Amino acid sequence: MSAVLSIATPVFAVIAIGLYAGRSGIAPASDVAAINRFVFKFAMPAALFGLTAGADPIAGRDLILAGIYGASALTVMLTAYMIGLRLFSLSPPAAGAHAFASTLGNAVFLGLPIALAVEGWFKPFVVLMLVEGIGVIALGAALMDPSKKKGPLGYLAAPFRNPLVIGMAAGLVASFITSATNLNLPGPIATLLTTLGRAAGPAALFSLGLFLATTPRPPIAEVRGKIGAILSLKMIALPALMFAGLSVAGISEPGILGPAMLFSVVPSGVGAFVMASQFGHYEREAAAAIAVTTLLSMITISCVLVIYG
Template identity: 35%
Template sequence: MSPLVSLLVPLFGAIFLGAGCRALNLFDGEDARRMSRFVFMIAMPFAGFEFMRSSPVDGEILVGLGAGYLLSLAAASTAAFLIARAFLGLTIREAGAAVFSATCGNAIFLGIPIAASVEGWASPFLILVLFEGTVVFAIGSALMTWPEEDGEGPSSLENVLRTIRAAVVRALKSPIVLGTLGGLVAQVTHLPLPEPVSGFLAFMARTAGPVGLFVLGLSAADLLLSRKVGELKGAALLLPIKLLAFPALTAALVWLFTSDPTATAVAALFTGLPPAVASIVLSSVYRQWIAGVSGVVSIGTVLGLCTLAIYLFLVIPA
């Protein structure tokens, strides 16, 4: 059996199982939210720690990977913001939700299980998770809480700086960021762990992939079956950035900076993942462009799974 089939069948099998359970009303949207919380708060921090702890980190590749991703992220965020303001008529706060949905991929539920299944992909992928978990979340949170005075009044600069600082602090407190950073420290310092502790970490880490993929399918089916697809104009304008322009530019820059095929392949995978369900959660928390974000996520999940399968079909055999 080919490596591609061996990779895709478990991944898409878990996704379709989740979607089928929602179609049969075995689980609903509330169940998806509860399981998502378990994956985000418990399982994935363990997975991030364990994968990073056991993966060697190449400093030179790390720098090139980070530089390529951040430059591409700046371009994609700017493009999404301008489109949201000029063509969708959104406020700065609403445009923040649009930017987040166009730059944050489903790295947690979908990306990590894929990266963990391909030799050499886990370490660079988790490095990008750190960047996304801090920078992208900080940008999205800052824009969605942007001061309404828009630069007028004596206290506006102070309010802007306070907003940015609060967004950065919130991003750094993410359980997945903390878990992955802890794993990076353990890997660099060669931290010895007793066998029972190591076994517990590995056991918990193994729950993240299957449950995360099941929740992804459950959440996607719930969006479609509950008629929560939302506005489609935003999806038509933003998904080309998320699924095509962002990964293409990131891969080009990472290859330019590193000439490393593995780092380039991982960068394209990471930035080309379907939009994260967390986009809907964040937009709902801040009450910004919820219908538009749901359209980007629901349509983007379906299209993104197709483009992801095509990408893996092209890359894995090579």
């Protein structure tokens, strides 16, 4: 429990600082867009590049774990997308943002530090991050990017114009080159990317707090159902599908179950807010969903650590 508090408390603190900055007038609402552009176009791509460039190739049981998560995430994302379209009458891009917030987890800035603190959890957790970074982010970008209206080619090309996807793809290429040639990035470039990547989490969390402070709250009756749907899919359905898939596959080792369940119960990721803001769809709902699921994750993460840690 102390590990959860030591990691989650700074996350809430940075959000609170953003809230204070907005409510006190230190930072105006216009700063949100500038910070989000920095996070979306520079800091987060650098963080994702570093993650993928330093990861080992996926093999063996990692492939099974990756497949189970991929199937679970795809099921949740498509379900959330249809709920957004049919139940809430959202536009296709807004439904895409709803689906993205229902699936993307705060793995990098909340889950990963916990996985690093538990022996043996890092590798399975990173495997899931790779699948999420390539599959979930790419699909989310395609669903939210209006350019998909230009036809099939525009739809297929949309994810690859997303800086987050570009950062992940470049990291995979760098990983392959490093393993094949034993060549590493020049020191100054590696340091630059590391510095940018470290700025992604604090900047995104501060921006989230500032956004919450400077944006009028949506009517409770209007948002409650949408946030409830996101919470149900992200914090209940996705973990249940993951656990069921692992059970069917005969995977019962705590060293795999633990990081897999941790990955599935982390709250909606800050990236959902960043991408929603970038594409101009569903920002208020994404921010509210992150706040609510982050509060709930104090319980879900604690349960995972008690059971498997």
